[in-house]
Amino acid sequence: MGRIVKVSGPVVEVEIEKGEKPFLFKVARVGNLSLTGEVVSIAKGRATVQVYERTEGLKVGERVSFDGKMLSIILGPGILGKILDGLGRVLPFSGERIERGRGRRFFPEGEFEFKAKVNAGEWVKEGQILGFVELKGFNYKILSPVAAEVKEIKSGRVSPKEPVARVGNREVFVFEERAVRIPSSFKNRVEVKEPLLTGQRIIDFLFPIAKGGSASIPGGFGTGKTVLQQTLAKWCNADVIVYIGCGERGNEMTEILKEFPKLKDPYTGRSLMERTVLIANTSDMPVSARESSIYLGITVAEYFKDMGYSVAVMADSTSRWAEAMREISGRMGELPIEEGFPASLSSKIASIYERAGAFLRGSVTIIGAVSPPGGDFSEPVTRHTKRFTGAFWALDRELASSRFYPAVNPFNSYSRYAQFIKDWWNRLGDYESLRNWMVETLQEGERLEKLVKLLGRESLPEDQKLKYEEFNLIKEAFLRQNAFDPVDCYSSPKKQILMAEVLRKVSNWWHKVFKKRGIPVDKIVSQPVISKVLKMKMEVDEEHLEEFEELKREIAEVYEEFLR
Template identity: 60%
Template sequence: MGYIKSISGPIVKVQLTGEAVSLFELSYVGDSGLIGEVIDINTDEAVVQVYEDTEGLKLKEPVAFTGSMLEATLGPGLLGNIFDGIQRPLPVIGERIIKGEKHFPLDRERLWHFKPTVKEGEQIKKGTVLGFVEEGSFQHKIISDVEGTAEYVAPEGKYTVEDTVVKLPDVEIKLHTRHPVRIPRAFKNRLPLDIPMVTGQRVIDFLFPIAKGGTASIPGGFGTGKTILQQTLAKWSDADIIVYIGCGERGNEMTEVLEEFPQLKDPRTGRNLIERTVLIANTSDMPVSAREASIYLGITIAEYYRDMGYHVALMADSTSRWAEAMREISARLNQLPVEEGFPADLSAKIASIYERAGYVETLSGDRGSLTIIGAVSPPGGDFSEPVTRHTRRFTSVFWALDRELASARFYPAVNYMLSYSSYTDTVKQWWENLDPEWSSLRQWMVSVLQEDDRLQRIVKLLGIQALPEEQKLTVETAYLIKEIFLQQNAFDPVDAYSPPEKQIMIARLLKMIYQQWEKALKEKGIPVSVLKEQPVIREVVQSKYQKTDYTKLIKKVSEVYQNLIVSYGE
């Protein structure tokens, strides 16, 4: 026990009067019992970070320590639910959160059909699958995190999350469990990251792929489309389960997410997308300290489903707001600021998030992955600021969003010159099993875009007419790549999602056009202006919005230019 000694925003100093407390211990602050966490301990004083609004707190009010860390409640009923940063269920709370109010995150009354897979007398180990519960279209595995001999196993039937389904000598296992949010869940082994997470976005899958179990950052200034891109990835990626965290985002953006997600149809199953999604809402007007908790809460929930053998994608929007909260708390603690006022452990905190991603063999022998994609909001679009720079160190994919592209209504506004992926070589085998020419097609496209970027400096100064025909060929080909391949309409029913097979066929088509143009230029000296004005090019541009047979289109384009080469000048 203790009592409040001083209050500074979310930071409360507590005079200790009872037994010693431990770091990150959960505490209840004041007469209202506000939820907090111990973040610093001195001889007879503890510093508590309060996750709720501290207005109205008074000195000398009591502080109780629970003896346990901040934990996530894990069990059937997480999918389709919406929580705040400390896992209070927002649909249950309603429009207004009452300070200090405690809510059990899951529905205590709902009955779940449990099918046991163990028998009485059986030896239970950590990772043993005790039984299954049908959660929507998913098979929710009840996995033991303790060891012992099963003295009792509940027969198949309907149970609440509070009911005991397996009893060991020293513990009763219920349909739900709890796990400290700051401690990663255990697994057997890490596995190679060699399977791409297919997003259906051509610029990502083809040029800058992310592997299942990988990490990615989406830096971009205001209005560059970070939130839309993350929502698009949530909808179209081939992850089994989505955990979406709105960390310190504007209230209107989170309102759109909360209103739109329940209405979105899952393109894979035809059911509501929300059925395989967990939403965590922590808007900018909520207490800043809860932003940190929301990130760790989301990761713990994602790891829980990963341990069942599912592929989970976690979207954090945005980690910059979380870092700003750390800066404010650090200032209130009078800690020595480092670059731009951020605390000295900023780099370590960012690493602690992204290091929990991975493709693993679980304790139960399944294979599951947790892919973490974090949006970063650098002030003024400055990618050299500390949060973006440190995030870049600990993520293997960098999808840099460009303000100029966004202003030109070019979406996704991924700057193909600044972006990169470290997974290109690891997922190469998967793509080449699909098409042996993937690597050569990708390399060709990258080289054309790089050469075009160099030539654009001349074009902007003197115009394209100042270039020789060979360079005009590069510039016009790059224009087609950008227009047909890189630009993608998230709201078009056909173009919103581009499967890998379609991506390869479009790339083949573009390379074939380049080769035909190059042949026409070398053999007959046909100007690029004539080549690009052929009516078939308009058909090519429109093809991505239609259900196109690309084999036939490639043949048609080839015939058009073969005939042009033969007949030109006659």
């Protein structure tokens, strides 16, 4: 126990009573309302508590108790489809606020049909599947907490408070409790090999992310970070989506809450919400809970990863999380570094993204949005995030202003995963050489675009003018994608390969005709078949991919005429 001696916003200083020994990062119950907090500092008979709820009305002298447990979340059947706040409390769809000191943490409700996969007397490994509970078409797998003999196991209807098995001396329930700050075991970690497919061509083809990888989406206000993350959540081929709204505007989270239950999952045909967990901590909620919301979301992801599922975590935005740390560290009197951020900023960012990974069973992929003030990518949060993520999708205000979406700047973006997943893509076609050709063409086009902006297109020699047109064709026909078009909103890997083959075919014919006949570039690029190439992304759907071969033949027929 202890008593409050100082209140500074979400930071409360507590005088510890004799004989009491609070531990770092253990939960504290603060004041008469029993607000949830966490011990973040202990010194000379005093503890500093970070309170995750609003502290208005707290008075000096009110009592504080220490739980002896770390901040944790209960995980079990039924958590999919739920909306949680940064403390793991269930938020109602009605939008009503949870009263301070109250709120119900998630806990499985009702009875479940448990189906055992092992028998009593068998020896099981730690993490081995004992059985599963099926709920709304999803299998929640119940895992063994230890390596030991199964003393008892039952099948049939069970309540959450009733053990379904006893392994060694441990009782096993359909739910488990996990501390949010402690990562799941990293045993059986493997090299990433399979892409997380998003249906967005500029990401999948040029700057891919692997299942078990990490990516950041930096961009200034209005560049489309939230829309891109929502698009990725809808179309990515992960088994489970965890969407974290950290410090974002309430209307954006409201849009997600309204849209996701209505969206049809492209992989299951059911509601997208049935494989999604939403963590909502909007900008008007307590600032300190932003930190816990990120760790909470990743803990939920690790729960499903341990079952063997691939999980994608969308964190929007980590900048608001870092700003919360800056405010709290300032109130605690910690020494600030650049732009007022705490010295621990780099290690805290690393602690998030390093929890991504691919394992022998399951994966966690983390995609975090970053909101640099004024779009300045040299600011600390963006710079440190860049160090710890394998893919960097830089959003460009100029592209967004010209209605070019996704507004990913191909010259400021990169991915370290292309080399790891190329074998997967090469099974579908000549991915490696197609990607290399496209990257080289874009790099040459960037150089020419700078000259065009300075001197105009007509200042270019004919051969460079042809390369510039090739660059523009790739941008318009491949990189630009309409999220609202029923065909263009999603491109399968096979369609992307075929589109790239068509574009390289056009490029080869352009250069061949120009080299052999010296025909003016404007005439070469203005053939009617090129308008078909520009429209192929919207006119050729996934059911009629053979039309790309017909388009290739038509291109060959048109340009063969120039050589006769």
